[in-house]
Amino acid sequence: MATPTAASAPTAGKGLPTILEKIQAQRLVDIAQSKRTPGTTPTDLTTLLSLNLAPPLIPVLSRMRSSITPGKTPALMAEIKRASPSKGDIALDANAASQALTYALGGASVISVLTEPTWFKGSLLDMRLARQAIDGLPNRPAILRKEFILDEYQIQEARLHGADTILLIVAMLSPARLSALYHFSLSLGMEPLVEVNNATEMSLALSLPAKLIGVNNRNLHDFNVDMGTTTRLADMVKGKDVTLCALSGIMGRGDVEKYLEEGVGAVLVGESLMRAKDTTAFIRELLGLEQGLGRTGLGLCRVKVDGVVTPEQAVKVAEAGAELVGVHLSFGKKNRVSVKQASAISLALRKVRSRFSDTSRPPSATTVSLGNESWFQAQARRLSASLTICSPLLVGIFDGDTTLEEIIRTVHLAQLDIVQLPPSAPLHYSSHIPVYTIRTLQGTSNTLSLSLAQTPGYHHLVLLECEAENSDAAKSVSELDVPLILSIVGETLTADKVQEVVEVVRPWAVCASGNVEIDGGSVDGELVGSFVQAVKAAGEGSPW
Numbered sequence: 001m002a003t004p005t006a007a008s009a010p011t012a013g014k015g016l017p018t019i020l021e022k023i024q025a026q027r028l029v030d031i032a033q034s035k036r037t038p039g040t041t042p043t044d045l046t047t048l049l050s051l052n053l054a055p056p057l058i059p060v061l062s063r064m065r066s067s068i069t070p071g072k073t074p075a076l077m078a079e080i081k082r083a084s085p086s087k088g089d090i091a092l093d094a095n096a097a098s099q100a101l102t103y104a105l106g107g108a109s110v111i112s113v114l115t116e117p118t119w120f121k122g123s124l125l126d127m128r129l130a131r132q133a134i135d136g137l138p139n140r141p142a143i144l145r146k147e148f149i150l151d152e153y154q155i156q157e158a159r160l161h162g163a164d165t166i167l168l169i170v171a172m173l174s175p176a177r178l179s180a181l182y183h184f185s186l187s188l189g190m191e192p193l194v195e196v197n198n199a200t201e202m203s204l205a206l207s208l209p210a211k212l213i214g215v216n217n218r219n220l221h222d223f224n225v226d227m228g229t230t231t232r233l234a235d236m237v238k239g240k241d242v243t244l245c246a247l248s249g250i251m252g253r254g255d256v257e258k259y260l261e262e263g264v265g266a267v268l269v270g271e272s273l274m275r276a277k278d279t280t281a282f283i284r285e286l287l288g289l290e291q292g293l294g295r296t297g298l299g300l301c302r303v304k305v306d307g308v309v310t311p312e313q314a315v316k317v318a319e320a321g322a323e324l325v326g327v328h329l330s331f332g333k334k335n336r337v338s339v340k341q342a343s344a345i346s347l348a349l350r351k352v353r354s355r356f357s358d359t360s361r362p363p364s365a366t367t368v369s370l371g372n373e374s375w376f377q378a379q380a381r382r383l384s385a386s387l388t389i390c391s392p393l394l395v396g397i398f399d400g401d402t403t404l405e406e407i408i409r410t411v412h413l414a415q416l417d418i419v420q421l422p423p424s425a426p427l428h429y430s431s432h433i434p435v436y437t438i439r440t441l442q443g444t445s446n447t448l449s450l451s452l453a454q455t456p457g458y459h460h461l462v463l464l465e466c467e468a469e470n471s472d473a474a475k476s477v478s479e480l481d482v483p484l485i486l487s488i489v490g491e492t493l494t495a496d497k498v499q500e501v502v503e504v505v506r507p508w509a510v511c512a513s514g515n516v517e518i519d520g521g522s523v524d525g526e527l528v529g530s531f532v533q534a535v536k537a538a539g540e541g542s543p544w
């Protein structure tokens with residue numbers, strides 16, 4: 001691997017070095033320092049990559065192209081930029097992880113993270129945290145390492161810290177180095193964003209042949225921003241397999257519309273996004289999307305009935321309209337069933353499901369959004385969609401003494417659709433259980449368990465057990481971004497009471513208690529039916 005030296009930097013020409021040349025000289029010093037540091041030597045990075053320690057990639061080009069509607073909606077490359085040489089401090093307090101999440105949920109296709117520390121106050125840690133914050137999203141944006149890349153070493157760093165793509169600035173590199181770095185990036189699976197500022201640089205980029213080309217409206221030597229730069233070069237990529245991006249100086253929808261008319265597919269926006277009062281609203285403005293659209297769900301609340309012990313009871317509960325049937329599988333529990341009984345219940349439910357399902361519904365009718373949504377919203381949407389074609393689902397309820405191996409064995413033997421875990425279940429269980437999981441939490445839960453409740457991957461839904469008089473706790477949990485199954489304990493929920501609770505808490509589902517829970521082998525189908533009706537009426541318009 002060739003090691004660049006300061007001598008390979010372009011000379012400043014006459015007079016003082018430009019900012020680009022200063023940054024370049026400093027970056028060469030920084031790279032040399034990192035390469036000397038034990039643990040991050042070039043050999044270390046090669047070893048780490050060969051151990052497959054870089055997180056999985058997404059292909060940046062297809063991620064961007066899937067978001068573009070020509071002439072209407074560009075792909076947004078949203079930049080995390082605390083400061084810059086031209087503007088000084090912009091947003092020193094910005095937190096890379098929360099900024100990245102806001103960008104992702106707002107609709108960005110790429111998150112550009114400046115990792116240069118001296119002038120831009122960025123770091124590789126910023127990029128790593130930005131990646132971690134969005135990692136669980138079902139349609140996460142690609143991560144761009146926005147950097148002054150001079151050495152293959154920086155491309156290896158980028159991959160290891162979670163980048164999907166890197167920036168190559170043509171003005172900083174000889175044609176031979178540009179080509180070497182371009183192909184090195186491709187060899188690690190990353191199509192680079194190649195930045196140009198004039199026709200000569202554009203021809204070089206096209207000869208690589210780069211497929212993602214950004215025209216920087218800012219001249220990096222003198223900071224001058226000329227919004228016509230992209231316009232003048234746009235024709236050079238017409239008819240080519242190139243996604244053209246306009247970079248720098250974009251302040252609002254007006255700039256974006258002009259570029260869209262010229263065939264530009266993407267815009268990279270830094271400062272104006274970092275200074276926006278309402279980042280999400282500004283993203284929607286840039287993308288030309290309607291404002292103020294909240295979460296869209298099916299507007300439903302579902303019912304879970306626990307304590308079923310026989311196939312006949314399960315069918316009665318299904319006929320009454322409940323979507324989830326719970327069986328207790330742990331010793332010492334009232335209404336505990338054996339694995340064999342659970343299996344018989346499962347079989348009975350599978351036989352009747354077609355009666356309560358609408359298989360004629362196309363998947364898109366139940367798939368509310370394939371855009372950016374949180375991990376929990378995506379789980380809830382998928383589970384709700386499954387329920388429209390496959391209802392009711394069987395939930396196996398376990399206590400704290402059941403081992404992971406026993407749970408997995410029971411899932412297979414009894415054909416469980418969902419596993420309900422106790423509060424004490426280790427957090428890694430969910431990632432090993434091959435079906436959806438619910439974690440039980442008590443209404444008195446502390447801040448730690450509330451923050452764990454919102455961690456993607458620890459469970460798919462939360463069942464909150466709370467006393468009727470403590471429904472404030474349920475209200476506060478309902479504000480979390482987690483689909484909630486509400487279980488009011490210690491009181492018989494009347495139809496009126498359940499309506500009140502559902503309207504306030506807006507849960508994903510309610511667990512039938514006292515009045516409908518099975519006791520002594522009989523199920524009052526009418527009672528369950530009226531409970532279900534009350535929940536359905538109150539749940540209309542729910543975000544889930």
Ligand SMILES: O=C(O)c1ccccc1NCC(=O)[C@H](O)[C@H](O)COP(=O)(O)O
Pocket residue numbers: 019020079081084085086087216218220223247248249250268269270271272
């Ligand atoms: O932004 C600078 O002052 C700057 C100076 C020297 C080299 C690079 C510089 N910026 C990098 C960028 O290309 C921009 O951060 C990016 O295009 C976003 O621009 P903006 O939306 O104008 O913040």
